[in-house]
Amino acid sequence: MRLQFPAFAALCLASACLPMPAQAGQPNNSCGSAALSYVEGEVRLAYIDHGQPGGHPVLLVGGTDQQIIEWPAQLILQLQQKGYRPIRYDPRDVGCSTHLEKAGAPDWGKIFGALMSGAQPQVPYSLNDLAADALRILDTLSIDRAYIVAASGGTATAAELSSKSPDRIAGLVLLMPASGDPTIPIPADPAKMGTVPPPPASQAPTEEVVAYRVALGLALEGAEFRRAEEEIQHQAILATDRDWDPDGIARSGAAILAAGDLRRLFKQVSAPTVVLHGLDDPLISPAHGQTVAATVPGAHFEGIAGLGHSFPPMLASKVVDALERVRAAGQEARK
Numbered sequence: 001m002r003l004q005f006p007a008f009a010a011l012c013l014a015s016a017c018l019p020m021p022a023q024a025g026q027p028n029n030s031c032g033s034a035a036l037s038y039v040e041g042e043v044r045l046a047y048i049d050h051g052q053p054g055g056h057p058v059l060l061v062g063g064t065d066q067q068i069i070e071w072p073a074q075l076i077l078q079l080q081q082k083g084y085r086p087i088r089y090d091p092r093d094v095g096c097s098t099h100l101e102k103a104g105a106p107d108w109g110k111i112f113g114a115l116m117s118g119a120q121p122q123v124p125y126s127l128n129d130l131a132a133d134a135l136r137i138l139d140t141l142s143i144d145r146a147y148i149v150a151a152s153g154g155t156a157t158a159a160e161l162s163s164k165s166p167d168r169i170a171g172l173v174l175l176m177p178a179s180g181d182p183t184i185p186i187p188a189d190p191a192k193m194g195t196v197p198p199p200p201a202s203q204a205p206t207e208e209v210v211a212y213r214v215a216l217g218l219a220l221e222g223a224e225f226r227r228a229e230e231e232i233q234h235q236a237i238l239a240t241d242r243d244w245d246p247d248g249i250a251r252s253g254a255a256i257l258a259a260g261d262l263r264r265l266f267k268q269v270s271a272p273t274v275v276l277h278g279l280d281d282p283l284i285s286p287a288h289g290q291t292v293a294a295t296v297p298g299a300h301f302e303g304i305a306g307l308g309h310s311f312p313p314m315l316a317s318k319v320v321d322a323l324e325r326v327r328a329a330g331q332e333a334r335k
Helices: 005-014 073-081 108-117 127-140 154-164 206-220 229-242 246-258 286-295 313-333
Strands: 037-039 045-049 056-061 084-089 146-151 169-175 273-278 300-304
Touching (some): 056 127, 073 313, 127 154, 146 154, 146 313, 154 169, 169 313, 206 229, 300 313
Parallel strands (some): 056 146
Antiparallel strands (some): 045 084
């Protein structure tokens, strides 16, 4: 495959997926919350099931380093009001799920070298492992089929899951996806993303990590669909209280990066799909979202003016509306 090294390196920078000299961090005592349930196993997965009797299951698959608490409460409430059963979880190496610290940081030189030569990179775990984790959540809850709402890097997991287990997927809403097409530059706005400082080491003081997360959050906001700086700071404090693991973020990013051009997976998606992408996205160009929608058979693309690469609460209604369209399309197809 042809790889644009600067583009992918910039994506890793924005996702904090750079090698760190310190040992990986660990979730703290906030992971003992009574609200959390766990899927046990070699990789322990934290999740919250907002179950309702007869509700349509919706698995929320977050982006790189997106924790359970970073899904807006408005989205959960609006999904419940529409008769859905939202389920959110911390992927491996994120939040209160297992952190694979023994794997260490990825060797980016070897990974990029393999990709540029057309070889398969050696990474701590693969995109297939991330998709298998999502299936473990559904299996634990005895859910045969679910809708998927996936954001950013989580859309790669959704693509892998949909291509390998199409019978388990009722429909997809993909938010700000990357297509893997190396001809579309990442980041979309290098100047804006260049304002973000390097990510702190795992044992950095809390205030340094919070400041980094705030700077990243502000850089990712759009012109209209945006959060106040106070809201971004509050979210950064909560997220840092649960976890800060730059090596873990790097391993997650490496799994996605090693998958290469994701269009081969999106071509295999058979479920009804809506793609939502902010037209102000400074990280992943809406051209990626358009490419994904053009690649998934029958998918619909909606560009959202004034939305960046974030999930402000006001976006919740658009996501729910998109899911309703996906659900209606599935019902029509079954007639």
